[in-house]
Amino acid sequence: MIRFFRSGNPLTVLLLLIYTLLVKFYYLLHPVAYVADGSEGLLYQLLVQWMHRLTGDSPFLYTGLAILLLLLQSLLFTKIINHHRLFPKATYLPAMCFLLFTSMLQSWNTFSPALLVNLIMLWVFSSITELYTRTSARDVVFNIGFALGIAGLFYFPAIIFCLLLLVSMLIMRAFRLAEWIIAILGLICPLYLMGTYLFLTGQMALLRKIPNIGLSLPMISDYKVWGAMVACTLFFILGWLLLQRPLKKMLIQGRKIWAALIIYVLVAMLVPFFNVHFSPAYWVLAVLPVSIFAANVYWSVTNETFANIIHFITLAYVIVMQYFS
Known part of the structure; x- marks a missing residue:
């Protein structure tokens, strides 16, 4: 099976769709509505309220939408990777790995702020990859900061990704203070615009919901979470x-x-x-970049039989955790 995903043939997308149904079928059988644990941002709350008025609280609809988002993210991430030739040839292994590893926990297949932030982070990462080739990157870093600010309105702790932007600027470019200031201004801009809108519309009470952040040091007792963490860290x-x-x-x-x-x-x-309340559901933010390193494992194992054995062991673990645990 790995042989098909190693290929960059566009027809592999059809196989990827079948693979998605295979590894996500359990979650379609046991759908969950959406994540609402008190850590979500203001825009996410408004989006869920709008969807509730439009479609109701159908768990199957939300789970189906979450799985479609995961499939879309896998394809977009793979497109970015292939565009920059991070592997010797075009491949769909990162998409396969992302779909496989996100199947380890049900909370990673539930409609949540993290899935929406992942979509924004795909654009952010794609823009970061372009910083090296730009003679002037002020517009790019402002747009990245602005995107991270919007991500913070969906899930406020996502603004911590500004560390990714600043460190990536150090990696990709020579230090320019003006670019750093512009990046921070871009980050603040969406929060300022949202605050202005709430003030002008007389909804200042909602302003207190924007800085929704805390610090949690949890004791994780769920063996499924530990299993998913160990697998992702190992790969x-x-x-x-x-x-x-x-x-x-x-x-x-x-x-x-x-x-x-x-x-x-x-x-x-x-x-x-x-x-505010720790949840492993938000670690799906890390599964996206981890999937390219997992893909490198399958790519580097030149023995096809051995690569398939590794894949089927991982797939068997996913199926056991879904149906028999």
């Missing part, structure tokens, strides 16, 4: 180790993008700890 480390040799042969831009991806993983792992 991340293996993917990084197997990357060392081919990294030396890459162009400078490719090396810098991989370095930015490592920062992306580390920051995304920290974000959920700043929830």
Whole structure:
């Protein structure tokens, strides 16, 4: 099976759709409405209220929408990776890995602020990859900061991704103070515009809901969460180790993008700890960049039989955790 996903053939998208139904079928059988745990941002609350008036609280609708978002994110992320040739050839392995690893927890397949933030982060990451080739990047860093500000309105702890932007600017470009100031102004701008709108419409009471952030140091007792964390961490480390040799042969831009991806993983792992109420559902933010390192594991294993064994072990774990745990 890995052989088909290693290919960059556009027809692989059809196989990816079938694969999505396979690994997500349990969640379609047992749908959940949406995440509402008190950590969501103001825009997410308004969006859910609008959807409730429009469609009601059908769990199947929300779960189906969440799975469609995951499929869309996998394809967009793969498109970015192939565009920058982070692998020697075009491949759909990152999409496969993202769909497989997000199937380890039901909360990663539930409509949530994190899924909406992931969509924004795809655009943010795509823009970060372009910083190296720009002679002047003031417009790009402002747009990235603005996008992160919007992400903060859906899920306020997402503004911590500004660390990703600032560190990526250090990796991709020489330090320019003006660009850093412009990036921070872009981050503040959506919050300012939302505050202005609420003031002009007499809804200042909602303004207090915007800075929805805390600090949580949870004791995780759910073995499914531990299993998913261990699997993602193991593939991340293996993917990084197997990357060392081919990294030396890459162009400078490719090396810098991989370095930015490592920062992306580390920051995304920290974000959920700043929830008002900790939830592992928000670690789906880290699964997106981890999936490219997992894809590198499958890409680097040249023995097709061994690669398939690794895949089927992971797939079997997912199925067991879904149906038999």
